[in-house]
Amino acid sequence: MSSGLQIWHPFTQQSTAPAPLRVKKAEGVYLYTEDGRRIIDGISSWWVNLHGHGHPAIVAAVAEQAARIDHVLLAGTTNATIEELAARLRKYLPAQLQHIFFSDDGSTAVEVAIKMAVQYWKNIGRPEKKSMVALEHAYHGDTVGAMSVGDDSGFTESFQSLLFPVHRVHSAYCYRCPVGKTRSTCSIDCTEKLRQLLERKHGEIAAVIVEPLLQGAGGMIVHPAEFLQRLRKICDDFGVLLIADEVLTGFGRCGRMFACEIAGVAPDLMCLSKGLTGGVLPMAATICTRGIYDAFLGDDSSRTFYHGHSYTGNPIAAAAGIASLKIFESEPVFERIDAISKIHCERLSAIREHPAVGEVRSIGTMAAVELKAGDAGYFSKLRPKLYDFFIDSGVLLRPLGNVIYILPPYVISSAELNFVHDRIGDVLELCAR
Numbered sequence: 001m002s003s004g005l006q007i008w009h010p011f012t013q014q015s016t017a018p019a020p021l022r023v024k025k026a027e028g029v030y031l032y033t034e035d036g037r038r039i040i041d042g043i044s045s046w047w048v049n050l051h052g053h054g055h056p057a058i059v060a061a062v063a064e065q066a067a068r069i070d071h072v073l074l075a076g077t078t079n080a081t082i083e084e085l086a087a088r089l090r091k092y093l094p095a096q097l098q099h100i101f102f103s104d105d106g107s108t109a110v111e112v113a114i115k116m117a118v119q120y121w122k123n124i125g126r127p128e129k130k131s132m133v134a135l136e137h138a139y140h141g142d143t144v145g146a147m148s149v150g151d152d153s154g155f156t157e158s159f160q161s162l163l164f165p166v167h168r169v170h171s172a173y174c175y176r177c178p179v180g181k182t183r184s185t186c187s188i189d190c191t192e193k194l195r196q197l198l199e200r201k202h203g204e205i206a207a208v209i210v211e212p213l214l215q216g217a218g219g220m221i222v223h224p225a226e227f228l229q230r231l232r233k234i235c236d237d238f239g240v241l242l243i244a245d246e247v248l249t250g251f252g253r254c255g256r257m258f259a260c261e262i263a264g265v266a267p268d269l270m271c272l273s274k275g276l277t278g279g280v281l282p283m284a285a286t287i288c289t290r291g292i293y294d295a296f297l298g299d300d301s302s303r304t305f306y307h308g309h310s311y312t313g314n315p316i317a318a319a320a321g322i323a324s325l326k327i328f329e330s331e332p333v334f335e336r337i338d339a340i341s342k343i344h345c346e347r348l349s350a351i352r353e354h355p356a357v358g359e360v361r362s363i364g365t366m367a368a369v370e371l372k373a374g375d376a377g378y379f380s381k382l383r384p385k386l387y388d389f390f391i392d393s394g395v396l397l398r399p400l401g402n403v404i405y406i407l408p409p410y411v412i413s414s415a416e417l418n419f420v421h422d423r424i425g426d427v428l429e430l431c432a433r
């Protein structure tokens with residue numbers, strides 16, 4: 001135990017939380033603790049790790065880059081590493097996204113997108129288009145702007161006075177359909193609220209922000225692809241920008257490189273982070289269309305995007321990002337993703353009808369089981385019990401209240417993944433008793 005400052009852990013009630021796991025090594029899908037345990041990282045360390053901990057190619061790239069250029073500010077300078085990362089990303093992104101702005105984490109990528117959207121309209125002479133539309137159950141991060149577009153929750157309640165108002169529209173949470181439909185009667189009617197809102201107020205709205213196909217922290221809610229397609233269409237019909245927050249969904253999580261690709265949708269702005277460096281160093285990016293970028297050009301300094309962070313475009317993080325993208329090319333990453341997805345589908349379909357299960361959901365490498373609970377939601381009493389049970393069983397999962405989910409590094413073996421599903425099976429049996 002250290003005698004230094006006491007560490008205040010994120011998302012943790014310090015007075016009641018169990019002592020943190022003391023991790024001495026992370027390798028592949030495993031975390032090794034000082035007391036001799038080996039625990040599967042079933043959520044990729046908050047959804048960042050793609051290729052397993054300590055991938056030698058990423059470790060080597062980081063070391064090599066640190067020895068060459070550690071960090072140089074990105075205002076007024078550039079370097080081959082950050083340019084190579086931008087060039088490699090180009091290959092995977094929708095063609096109309098052409099300009100990349102680097103920042104530090106998912107929340108800052110979202111802040112940048114919101115600010116770009118608002119200033120874009122101001123710069124083209126429409127300053128009245130400045131409000132945001134966001135979804136129920138949305139989560140976009142913990143900074144003030146990102147919390148404003150996130151849905152109201154126990155996470156945000158202490159800060160209500162700081163948040164800017166946004167228009168809130170329905171999410172396609174089919175299990176608890178906001179418009180009372182079932183899959184057989186549904187024609188994505190939940191988007192009607194957005195259409196009606198934009199019909200009335202498009203003249204004052206800058207952008208709609210969405211987590212494409214998968215709302216993560218809000219409960220691992222999987223949307224039909226048609227929902228995202230409809231959002232795109234409605235935004236186009238009314239001249240409103242679409243921001244896709246791919247902070248979670250990017251880099252293969254949903255089965256393709258980006259979730260937008262699955263729906264065949266190109267947003268106007270896209271936010272990336274988490275897997276951008278393979279999950280090794282913090283880095284984020286907001287990518288926009290040429291039209292948006294061009295609106296910031298000109299002699300008038302007030303058109304400039306006055307935004308930046310000290311570590312923007314850090315070359316060591318960029319080197320990790322390049323190494324991670326190279327792994328997508330040199331290793332069978334999408335075969336691994338498909339194998340995970342197949343096991344998820346098989347295992348979830350076997351428990352779908354279990355009496356303790358409300359709904360099972362999956363997309364790509366994410367599998368979720370929503371347990372029936374009288375107190376559904378993040379603060380469900382089930383959560384700490386589930387967390388402890390999984391840790392004691394050798395698996396790190398952090399259920400979102402009554403929603404248990406798995407989101408593993410792509411190198412997890414079928415035996416390891418089945419082991420994690422088996423532990424969820426144990427929980428269901430305990431619930432049934």
Ligand SMILES: Cc1ncc(COP(=O)(O)O)c(C=O)c1O
Pocket residue numbers: 105106107108110139140141142211216217245246247248249273274
């Ligand atoms: C969709 C989405 N956007 C933004 C964020 C915020 O990212 P960060 O925690 O890196 O600030 C998250 C984090 O989970 C997220 O899931």
